[in-house]
Amino acid sequence: MADFTVAEFETRMSLAQSAMSKAGLDAILLCTEAELRYFSGFRTQFWQSPTRPWFLVLPRNGDPIAVIPEIGSDLMSRTWVRDIRTWASPDPVDDGVSLLADILSAFDKVGLPMGQEASLRMPLCDFYRVQQKSCVEFVDCSELIKAIRIVKSDAEIAILRIICGIGSNAFDRATELFCAGQPLSEAFRAFKIALLQEGAEDVPYLVGAAGQGGYGDVISPPGKTPLQDGDVLMLDTGSSLQGYFCDFDRNFAIGHASDAAKQAYDTLWQATEAGMQTARAGATCADLFHAMHKTLGGGISDVGRYGHGLGIQLTEYPSIASFDDTVLQPGMVMTLEPSMTISNGKMMVHEENILITEDAPILLTKRAAPELPIIR
Amino acid sequence: MADFTVAEFETRMSLAQSAMSKAGLDAILLCTEAELRYFSGFRTQFWQSPTRPWFLVLPRNGDPIAVIPEIGSDLMSRTWVRDIRTWASPDPVDDGVSLLADILSAFDKVGLPMGQEASLRMPLCDFYRVQQKSCVEFVDCSELIKAIRIVKSDAEIAILRIICGIGSNAFDRATELFCAGQPLSEAFRAFKIALLQEGAEDVPYLVGAAGQGGYGDVISPPGKTPLQDGDVLMLDTGSSLQGYFCDFDRNFAIGHASDAAKQAYDTLWQATEAGMQTARAGATCADLFHAMHKTLGGGISDVGRYGHGLGIQLTEYPSIASFDDTVLQPGMVMTLEPSMTISNGKMMVHEENILITEDAPILLTKRAAPELPIIR
Numbered sequence: 001m002a003d004f005t006v007a008e009f010e011t012r013m014s015l016a017q018s019a020m021s022k023a024g025l026d027a028i029l030l031c032t033e034a035e036l037r038y039f040s041g042f043r044t045q046f047w048q049s050p051t052r053p054w055f056l057v058l059p060r061n062g063d064p065i066a067v068i069p070e071i072g073s074d075l076m077s078r079t080w081v082r083d084i085r086t087w088a089s090p091d092p093v094d095d096g097v098s099l100l101a102d103i104l105s106a107f108d109k110v111g112l113p114m115g116q117e118a119s120l121r122m123p124l125c126d127f128y129r130v131q132q133k134s135c136v137e138f139v140d141c142s143e144l145i146k147a148i149r150i151v152k153s154d155a156e157i158a159i160l161r162i163i164c165g166i167g168s169n170a171f172d173r174a175t176e177l178f179c180a181g182q183p184l185s186e187a188f189r190a191f192k193i194a195l196l197q198e199g200a201e202d203v204p205y206l207v208g209a210a211g212q213g214g215y216g217d218v219i220s221p222p223g224k225t226p227l228q229d230g231d232v233l234m235l236d237t238g239s240s241l242q243g244y245f246c247d248f249d250r251n252f253a254i255g256h257a258s259d260a261a262k263q264a265y266d267t268l269w270q271a272t273e274a275g276m277q278t279a280r281a282g283a284t285c286a287d288l289f290h291a292m293h294k295t296l297g298g299g300i301s302d303v304g305r306y307g308h309g310l311g312i313q314l315t316e317y318p319s320i321a322s323f324d325d326t327v328l329q330p331g332m333v334m335t336l337e338p339s340m341t342i343s344n345g346k347m348m349v350h351e352e353n354i355l356i357t358e359d360a361p362i363l364l365t366k367r368a369a370p371e372l373p374i375i376r
Numbered sequence: 377m378a379d380f381t382v383a384e385f386e387t388r389m390s391l392a393q394s395a396m397s398k399a400g401l402d403a404i405l406l407c408t409e410a411e412l413r414y415f416s417g418f419r420t421q422f423w424q425s426p427t428r429p430w431f432l433v434l435p436r437n438g439d440p441i442a443v444i445p446e447i448g449s450d451l452m453s454r455t456w457v458r459d460i461r462t463w464a465s466p467d468p469v470d471d472g473v474s475l476l477a478d479i480l481s482a483f484d485k486v487g488l489p490m491g492q493e494a495s496l497r498m499p500l501c502d503f504y505r506v507q508q509k510s511c512v513e514f515v516d517c518s519e520l521i522k523a524i525r526i527v528k529s530d531a532e533i534a535i536l537r538i539i540c541g542i543g544s545n546a547f548d549r550a551t552e553l554f555c556a557g558q559p560l561s562e563a564f565r566a567f568k569i570a571l572l573q574e575g576a577e578d579v580p581y582l583v584g585a586a587g588q589g590g591y592g593d594v595i596s597p598p599g600k601t602p603l604q605d606g607d608v609l610m611l612d613t614g615s616s617l618q619g620y621f622c623d624f625d626r627n628f629a630i631g632h633a634s635d636a637a638k639q640a641y642d643t644l645w646q647a648t649e650a651g652m653q654t655a656r657a658g659a660t661c662a663d664l665f666h667a668m669h670k671t672l673g674g675g676i677s678d679v680g681r682y683g684h685g686l687g688i689q690l691t692e693y694p695s696i697a698s699f700d701d702t703v704l705q706p707g708m709v710m711t712l713e714p715s716m717t718i719s720n721g722k723m724m725v726h727e728e729n730i731l732i733t734e735d736a737p738i739l740l741t742k743r744a745a746p747e748l749p750i751i752r
């Protein structure tokens with residue numbers, strides 16, 4: 001059942017422990033899906049249920065401690081984690097609070113991701129009670145966790161490569177899947193089925209839009225309006241394999257493409273090229289942003305950035321933005337996602353997934369066609 | 377694009393405002409997917425990205441205020457919400473904090489869901505800053521929100537009825553979809569495709585297991601072990617339509633069923649019958665629990681409850697548990713989910729979805745066969 005070897009998890013744990021030593025932390029408390037999965041290997045869609053909280057404690061010395069509802073004990077026992085403490089959950093009076101507080105009380109200073117991109121997946125009232133009962137000082141450790149997760153191992157990259165290939169294969173079937181007259185919602189359904197057929201385990205994310213020569217936004221679910229001649233159809237999928245995501249889009253013109261649409265597509269394609277020319281170890285995210293921004297001729301859409309990290313979440317740290325000075329390192333997996341406003345209320349977006357190396361980045365997706373493909 | 381009429385949202389808002397008056401709250405702050413969607417109609421899978429926070433402020437007097445990243449302005453403008461304040465996100469220095477704090481500073485006492493089943497989907501550090509900048513007193517309003525969401529409107533019930541029907545139709549194809557020798561992961565894939573073909577928009581949740589005469593847990597992703605004669609295969613799906621979930625499972629024996637498996641299945645089926653006999657307006661969740669527990673002959677599996685609410689989340693408040701004194705009301709949609717331990721490390725679970733009325737509940741799922749179906 002394990003997605004990775006025990007050695008892989010030991011490496012992750014050891015990196016966390018070194019970082020804790022440097023930061024003067026006695027332990028780290030994690031309560032979110034991605035972080036629990038990353039350090040324990042505990043993978044389940046049961047996170048969809050908000051009822052029960054789940055915790056993982058990483059001590060600076062010693063082994064990780066899973067503090068979880070009984071319903072998860074069987075699955076957790078199949079991970080590399082050996083120290084599993086459970087309680088009968090849900091419990092309206094004490095839903096893991098005393099158990100967790102008791103474990104944490106052995107520590108003074110405990111890291112908790114509280115910074116950008118972090119959530120607290122437990123009731124805030126219960127967090128306050130844990131704080132009070134354990135007498136622990138909680139400090140933000142978001143950067144510490146991000147610094148570890150940002151560089152993917154060979155085993156992670158292997159999975160990301162496969163899921164990006166699966167997405168590419170599904171997009172290759174566009175002419176078979178999409179046609180004029182098809183309601184957008186049916187185009188989505190056909191594409192989800194194709195992604196599963198090609199080998200995706202799940203399609204947690206599929207957004208898109210269609211409109212004459214461009215579209216209004218890039219995060220909507222589909223309506224039932226039929227695709228029509230002159231529409232640009234964009235589909236953006238975060239499909240997953242073993243819990244790792246691809247995240248890229250493709251644009252297609254239905255019937256014919258306007259000159260404005262063709263030109264916008266070309267500009268975005270060239271911006272991605274500029275991104276790929278710049279994306280290598282040593283450059284910063286801001287460098288990458290500026291290279292793409294220059295090709296786009298300035299101006300920025302509502303998306304607010306030109307790509308991001310990718311892995312066990314659809315979007316991960318860092319951001320390809322002018323404010324982000326993160327230095328690229330070999331093993332980082334990123335999306336390049338330039339977007340532009342074509343005219344008032346019309347935009348276009350383009351996206352590829354790449355692996356950062358010392359030299360030119362390695363494309364994980366099959367590069368989009370250089371000209372806007374037309375579905376006739 | 378709207379999933380519901382403006383009148384439906386006005387009713388939800390008005391219920392919230394009455395409850396705020398009673399509770400002495402000046403406003404409510406929401407930051408989680410289900411709550412934003414429930415009160416605004418803002419539906420997107422973009423919540424998969426942890427990067428940006430999203431806020432909705434419900435004042436006791438006046439209209440709701442969406443405080444959101446620019447990337448969502450187009451989609452939000454298609455909801456009933458008219459007061460939309462945006463900022464360029466992500467912003468590492470001030471990701472909506474000042475904008476939100478400024479709006480909240482008009483209020484003294486602000487409700488925030490902080491109790492059981494609640495999460496804080498924003499960085500805790502930013503929450504502290506909002507608290508400090510706005511000088512607002514935050515108090516838990518989980519119960520207030522739950523009391524509104526727990527009773528489904530006719531429009532919500534209509535969607536829930538359809539998605540439960542879609543799930544039932546997909547399960548009806550079991551003999552076509554599953555067979556001995558098929559890796560469990562391929563059974564999952566076939567079933568996901570069938571759910572989409574039958575009309576599900578998404579399959580955010582599919583868990584299950586297979587094992588000789590029973591299975592070890594009920595929250596795992598599938599492995600590649602082929603189904604074999606004597607296995608009991610269980611699939612439990614939370615498929616969705618317009619963001620509303622069905623949540624039920626079915627068991628199938630592969631080739632043949634042992635007497636122990638048949639008997640466990642019968643016990644669970646009878647426990648569900650007992651639940652349906654008891655489930656009507658005026659009874660409590662605890663009554664429902666005890667009726668099912670008696671049929672099961674005592675003893676409880678690691679699941680910790682015998683069902684729960686259902687709607688825009690896979691599991692919603694309340695819990696069918698001995699500790700839950702929630703009184704059933706017409707319009708509540710629930711799962712009945714008895715589970716039992718068959719032998720050491722082997723369990724079985726059974727699940728139906730029902731609508732509570734003044735009289736007998738209405739089954740939303742097509743009732744499971746009274747005897748364990750065998751796939752030959």
